[in-house]
Amino acid sequence: MIMDEKRGNSGEKTAPEEALTGSVRDYRLPVGTDLLGRVDGFYHWQDLRRQHGLWPYAKSTETAPKTHCAAKTDSGEEISGVNFASQDYLSLSSHPAIKQAAIDAIGEYGVHSAGSGALLGNTRLSLQLEKTISDFMGGPEVVLYPTGWSAGFAAVQGLVRSHDHVVLDVLAHSCLQEGARAATQNIHFHGHLNLEGLTRRLQRIRSADAVNAILVCTESLFSMHSDTPDIAAMRAICDEYDARLLVDCAHDFGCIGDDGLGHIGLQKMIDKVDVIIGSFSKTFASNGGFIAVKTRAVAEYMKYFSATQTFSNALSPAQAATVLAAFEIVASDEGKRRRLSLMDNILYMRSEMAKVDLEALGHPSAIVPVRVGAEGLARIAARELASLGAIANLVEYPAVPQGGARFRVQVMADHTRGDVDALVRLMRQAMQSADLEFRSYREADGSSLKRGAVRWNAASNAA
Ligand SMILES: Cc1ncc(COP(=O)(O)O)c(C=O)c1O
The missing domain is CATH 3.40.640.10 (Type I PLP-dependent aspartate aminotransferase-like (Major domain))
Structure with a gap:
């Protein structure tokens, strides 16, 4: 299982600070005469994240990007489940x-x-x-x-x-x-x-x-x-x-x-x-x-x-x-019906999220940004979510403000209420376990993760 590998067989948590901090922005302006060699720093950091299951980008689909799909991480690990990561808002890609x-x-x-x-x-x-x-x-x-x-x-x-x-x-x-x-x-x-x-x-x-x-x-x-x-x-x-x-x-x-x-x-x-x-x-x-x-x-x-x-x-x-x-x-009546079911899913998701203290940002649209907070916390949450069987994209600094990492959940017309329920439940679960793991890193001696806010509603998690 992905989780055991990332944590070691005894279940201890091993993600190093470097994989939980930093951003792609740190590597935007490499200097030196070696045009190609100077990009190695980025790869080192990215690969450290990858080795710890904390690089949620560049997944590839193994099946059509419908409401459920099978995919692979960019290390080749298989994941599958409800899909809220595809930009196919009216579910037309397989029509x-x-x-x-x-x-x-x-x-x-x-x-x-x-x-x-x-x-x-x-x-x-x-x-x-x-x-x-x-x-x-x-x-x-x-x-x-x-x-x-x-x-x-x-x-x-x-x-x-x-x-x-x-x-x-x-x-x-x-x-x-x-x-x-x-x-x-x-x-x-x-x-x-x-x-x-x-x-x-x-x-x-x-x-x-x-x-x-x-x-x-x-x-x-x-x-x-x-x-x-x-x-x-x-x-x-x-x-x-x-x-x-x-x-x-x-x-x-x-x-x-x-x-x-x-x-x-x-x-x-x-x-x-x-x-x-x-x-x-x-x-x-x-x-x-x-x-x-x-x-x-x-x-x-x-x-x-x-x-x-x-x-x-x-x-x-x-x-x-x-x-x-x-x-x-x-432009047809079918289009109208699809827009209505998309909006119905969006509103249902936002209200179900509110019930379990997941904070949906902005206004109702096919994109439901769900606040996480610290980048390290968000990277762990993304890993957990995928391993639980839900696919949603993580966005982090500099695409969003520092400390403002979030899931960018993308809703489709063909999602069912059952799909939405599954996403909300699994996301809540992923956030809870990520919160516990991230706190343990923060509490470690000398952890630079102590700096900066955690964010996701820790109070309700502790309760
Ligand atoms: C606001 C905005 N404009 C343009 C684009 C680029 O569109 P495409 O992915 O079709 O090239 C995007 C893509 O995500 C976008 O969000």
């Missing part, structure tokens, strides 16, 4: 109609687009997909990208030039931050969802620079916190300072709201945002993404000036067909 659409596309086109959009990579299916997305959103111009990440990157890099400014929520996704870095050095951050902070940044930029453009970037649903900005207020602030507004709707588009338009739709802002970014990889059962803009002029510009569109191969025919079939379902 028979969608699988058939992909099979038909392969039958007709083969498996490859064999070119960038500019150079014969588009297909009848990809053109149809652009039109379908546009119709679903009420008529914007749509440009497709090979991934959601590349769409976000491209939206910023393709439009912003070195004299311009980008203002981002401090938690804006890596694709937006990297796009900004590729475009300009004039990058400004404001506090998460902080409208006063945004106003202050824009005031300062505009008082010093009245001639260059400003792009403000946010997300309609922040995936580590499950929270949402006031997009109408952001629009008003942007207008005051002659700035454009970009919203990345990767995690709620298609799966939230009666019509599936996500928070932009719920806030009735779909035609008031200048640039909308979407990803197919959460709700639409495929890799890929898109940018929606208001004019043909901007769409055409993006096709030739945003690097990941111009210089990267287009979606494969099977991907385009998959997403087309997914949109058909998302």
